[in-house]
Amino acid sequence: MNCVIIVGSQWGDEGKGKIVDLLTEYADGVIRYQGGNNAGHTVMFEDKTFVLHLIPSGILREKLSILGNGVVIDPAALLEEIKQLQEMNISVRDNLRISNNAHLVMPYHLLFDQLRESRKGKQKIGTTGRGIGPTYEDKVARSGIRLGDLRNSVHLKDRLSKIIEEKNSQLRHYFGAEQRCLNSGHILDELQNHFQELEPYLCDSAQLVNDQLDAGKNLIFEGAQGTFLDVDHGTYPYVTSSNTLAGGVCTGAGIGPTKVSHVLGITKAYTTRVGSGPFPTELDDETGEFLRSEGGEFGATTGRPRRCGWFDAVLVRQAVRLNGISSLALTKLDVLDKFEEIRIAVAYKLADGTTTKNFPTQQLDQVTPIYETMPGWNCSSQGIQQSDALPKELIAYIERLEDLISAPVSIISTGPRREETILLPSAPLMNL
Numbered sequence: 001m002n003c004v005i006i007v008g009s010q011w012g013d014e015g016k017g018k019i020v021d022l023l024t025e026y027a028d029g030v031i032r033y034q035g036g037n038n039a040g041h042t043v044m045f046e047d048k049t050f051v052l053h054l055i056p057s058g059i060l061r062e063k064l065s066i067l068g069n070g071v072v073i074d075p076a077a078l079l080e081e082i083k084q085l086q087e088m089n090i091s092v093r094d095n096l097r098i099s100n101n102a103h104l105v106m107p108y109h110l111l112f113d114q115l116r117e118s119r120k121g122k123q124k125i126g127t128t129g130r131g132i133g134p135t136y137e138d139k140v141a142r143s144g145i146r147l148g149d150l151r152n153s154v155h156l157k158d159r160l161s162k163i164i165e166e167k168n169s170q171l172r173h174y175f176g177a178e179q180r181c182l183n184s185g186h187i188l189d190e191l192q193n194h195f196q197e198l199e200p201y202l203c204d205s206a207q208l209v210n211d212q213l214d215a216g217k218n219l220i221f222e223g224a225q226g227t228f229l230d231v232d233h234g235t236y237p238y239v240t241s242s243n244t245l246a247g248g249v250c251t252g253a254g255i256g257p258t259k260v261s262h263v264l265g266i267t268k269a270y271t272t273r274v275g276s277g278p279f280p281t282e283l284d285d286e287t288g289e290f291l292r293s294e295g296g297e298f299g300a301t302t303g304r305p306r307r308c309g310w311f312d313a314v315l316v317r318q319a320v321r322l323n324g325i326s327s328l329a330l331t332k333l334d335v336l337d338k339f340e341e342i343r344i345a346v347a348y349k350l351a352d353g354t355t356t357k358n359f360p361t362q363q364l365d366q367v368t369p370i371y372e373t374m375p376g377w378n379c380s381s382q383g384i385q386q387s388d389a390l391p392k393e394l395i396a397y398i399e400r401l402e403d404l405i406s407a408p409v410s411i412i413s414t415g416p417r418r419e420e421t422i423l424l425p426s427a428p429l430m431n432l
């Protein structure tokens, strides 16, 4: 039995989709445990590019794919994704399972997400507009609707009409948006239609996951977003509304921490961020622009240009600690191929003039990174599949990062395709 958690160690978009897809070959199932269709996991193989927003990437290899209780589900978006996969002849019906307890993203959650963001003006979070925050709010406020709740239509009708009454009152009186008021009858009809299509996939996902572990299966838990978008440990309030850390697996999938065998942190060889919030190593110049164009740094979900900057070792070292990362997959090294010199943030200068190697949990917008410069390799590393074929400057860069962040690299990604990868013996699931 192996239980591998895969998490992003920066602000998301580290290339988790590719690594999950790659390791799924050696696994029996893949589980998502938090977030919703705010995620965008890009996987490329056989000259096709797949972008999955909700369904775990394991589905592409037709392995058991579970949406756990901690995920929030927009039923229309999920059905659309199922349809697209089926059109590509991928067997979804046999492989996808969804938790009865997963909360639904309702039409009013989408509406509130968008209205709140526009009301915040300059202080907006820069959300994906998928209704994620409002859905988790209602979950915690105990006024959410779970997929399994759709089984009891009489009870649902009653609950929904009370919820809509409250939402309409906010639309009218707080947002001044009388014209956006909702009709509970329409919403109920739509939900019931969605439910008919989704019911065959529903299950007690915690039981299924634990049965799999008891049967000695190898499972991958696929994180969405990244460490610093975690609602507790991220750059609050510029975060998503779930626990993106490895610890989120225990509650979001229903397993105990003693089951976890490996936490794999996915780390880009530089840093990117979408949406608002502090970003110490951000490059607001032609170097940042170069990283964006070389790396194709545009959001897989919203198409927004990603903010780009140098690798931040202070940030990733904190991620190693918060997640208990066992090893790292380093992605997009080839994007740095054309640089004469590469910089790494090794410490921060704080507003009071002192320096620190520890990640400050407050006032991150006031730190100045202290950089170390390394020689670039200045040649193509794209597609290299053997570690001894890597340029020596690139190996030195990796070794320096390992040293700074106190974790070993077990996977090196040299391009977007499955085969453009170096899997070291220390990578999870390699010694089965």
Ligand code: IMP
Binding pocket: 011, 012, 013, 038, 039, 040, 125, 126, 127, 128, 129, 130, 131, 132, 133, 224, 225, 226, 229, 238, 239, 240, 241, 274, 275, 276
């Ligand atoms: P929300 O998750 O849509 O509420 O957005 C909150 C913040 O998380 C925004 O800054 C988004 O850009 C960011 N975010 C959400 N999902 C992702 C993701 O999959 N990758 C990168 N950033 C994300």
